[in-house]
Amino acid sequence: MKFNLVTIFPDLVNNFIEHGLFAKAINNSLIEVKAWDPREFSGNKDGRIDDKPFGGGQGMLFQPEPIINTVNEIKKHNKTHVIFVAPHGTIFNQKKAIDLKAYENITIVCGRYEGIDKRIEETCIDEVISIGDYVLNGGELAAFVLMEAIARQHKDFIGNKESLNDSFSDGLLEHPQYTRPEKNASWECARNINQWKS
Numbered sequence: 001m002k003f004n005l006v007t008i009f010p011d012l013v014n015n016f017i018e019h020g021l022f023a024k025a026i027n028n029s030l031i032e033v034k035a036w037d038p039r040e041f042s043g044n045k046d047g048r049i050d051d052k053p054f055g056g057g058q059g060m061l062f063q064p065e066p067i068i069n070t071v072n073e074i075k076k077h078n079k080t081h082v083i084f085v086a087p088h089g090t091i092f093n094q095k096k097a098i099d100l101k102a103y104e105n106i107t108i109v110c111g112r113y114e115g116i117d118k119r120i121e122e123t124c125i126d127e128v129i130s131i132g133d134y135v136l137n138g139g140e141l142a143a144f145v146l147m148e149a150i151a152r153q154h155k156d157f158i159g160n161k162e163s164l165n166d167s168f169s170d171g172l173l174e175h176p177q178y179t180r181p182e183k184n185a186s187w188e189c190a191r192n193i194n195q196w197k198s
Contacts, residue, residue, distance in 0.1 A: 001154050002032040003147050004074050004107040005140070006067060008049065010035035012140050022148070025157050033147070038062070041069035059114030064123070067109060067116060071124040080105040082126045085142035086115065087135065089128030096129070097149035108146060110139030 005013045013035035017026060025031040039047035042065065049066040074080055081103040090096070100106065109116070109125065121128065131142045151157050 001030070001101075001103075001151065002034070002078065002105045003151070004034050004036055004080060004105070005110060005143050005147070006036045006038055006070050006074075006107065007110040007138075007140055007143070008037060008039060008112060009110075009138070009140060010037050013143075016144055021157060022151070025151065025154075028156075030154060030156055031151055036070050036074060038066035038070045041073060042066040043069065061114055062111065062116040062120065064119045067120045068124050071107060071109070074107055078105045080107045082107045082109065082124055083146065084109045084111065084116070084121060084125045084128045085131065085139040085146065086111060086128050087130050087133065089130035092129050092131050092146060092149070094149070097146070098153055100146075100150045101153040106147075106150065108139070108143040110143050112138040 007013060013033065017023060017033045022031065022033070026033065038049050042049050042063075049062055071082055081100070083100075083106065085108060109120070129142075129146065131145050136142060
């Protein structure tokens with residue numbers, strides 16, 4: 001499985017995948033992750049990728065050309081399913097993560113500023129996904145959420161396959177869990193203090 005993240009902050013992606021199960025999966029050639037900087041495909045010498053909204057308004061928008069050019073370059077190498085992460089998208093959940101596992105190659109476009117020119121969405125985006133009804137500074141964190149939830153469904157990404165039978169795997173949350181030993185002095189002390197306060 002390969003993930004392409006279109007982002008103006010490729011170092012965020014590269015740092016994220018250097019840790020935990022992602023690093024292990026990449027080292028074992030189970031997962032491949034590549035950050036694509038749209039500045040490299042802007043078509044102008046200064047690498048500009050944004051402009052003011054037509055007709056006025058606050059903030060800046062990604063211009064169509066850099067993002068479309070980047071996605072087209074990705075498609076030269078592999079057939080890919082292109083996702084844009086944005087608040088107006090379909091809400092992401094475990095079922096969607098399982099459905100997206102069917103794609104061998106996924107491209108996630110990470111917005112910034114006030115968003116992207118609508119023509120990008122109309123031209124090269126297959127679906128828009130939201131991770132919730134709130135606003136972030138950019139799409140990178142949302143892309144990481146999608147990428148991790150999808151990747152952990154991949155065969156051998158998690159060493160113990162029984163670990164996939166966790167919250168939402170059957171539509172429900174897991175039950176509360178505790179570590180050994182059964183009796184814990186710190187917990188007993190805290191409980192006694194809380195009972196005394198009440």
